[in-house]
Amino acid sequence: MDFALTRGDDEILSLTFTQDGSPIDITGWTIFFTAKKNIEDEDDDAVLSIDVTVHTAPLVGETEIPILSAETDNLEGPYFYDIQYKDDSVVPIIKTVLQGQIIFKRDVTRRTT
Numbered sequence: 001m002d003f004a005l006t007r008g009d010d011e012i013l014s015l016t017f018t019q020d021g022s023p024i025d026i027t028g029w030t031i032f033f034t035a036k037k038n039i040e041d042e043d044d045d046a047v048l049s050i051d052v053t054v055h056t057a058p059l060v061g062e063t064e065i066p067i068l069s070a071e072t073d074n075l076e077g078p079y080f081y082d083i084q085y086k087d088d089s090v091v092p093i094i095k096t097v098l099q100g101q102i103i104f105k106r107d108v109t110r111r112t113t
Contacts, residue, residue: 003102009107015097027089031053078103081101
């Protein structure tokens with residue numbers, strides 16, 4: 001899924017995990033959001049690397065990925081991203097649930113005071 005954000009803005013990506021249309025328990029999961037300029041870049045070279053371990057409503061599969069203004073202030077143009085989860089509850093599972101391009105649009109207003 002491709003989407004756009006304005007650089008330097010605070011954003012929250014809200015996700016709900018479901019199976020067959022019903023929410024699933026994500027207690028103990030780690031959600032990884034990674035964005036890179038080039039898809040073949042190493043994870044250490046990612047422009048955004050956000051790990052979420054505390055979820056808004058884990059029993060009904062709800063979580064949020066906060067993207068802070070300081071993390072995107074110098075980004076502009078297209079980047080590749082994906083969202084993965086790691087479930088350690090029984091057997092460790094890592095699965096990619098979304099991927100695509102994120103475009104950081106140039107903002108008009110740069111002042112904050």
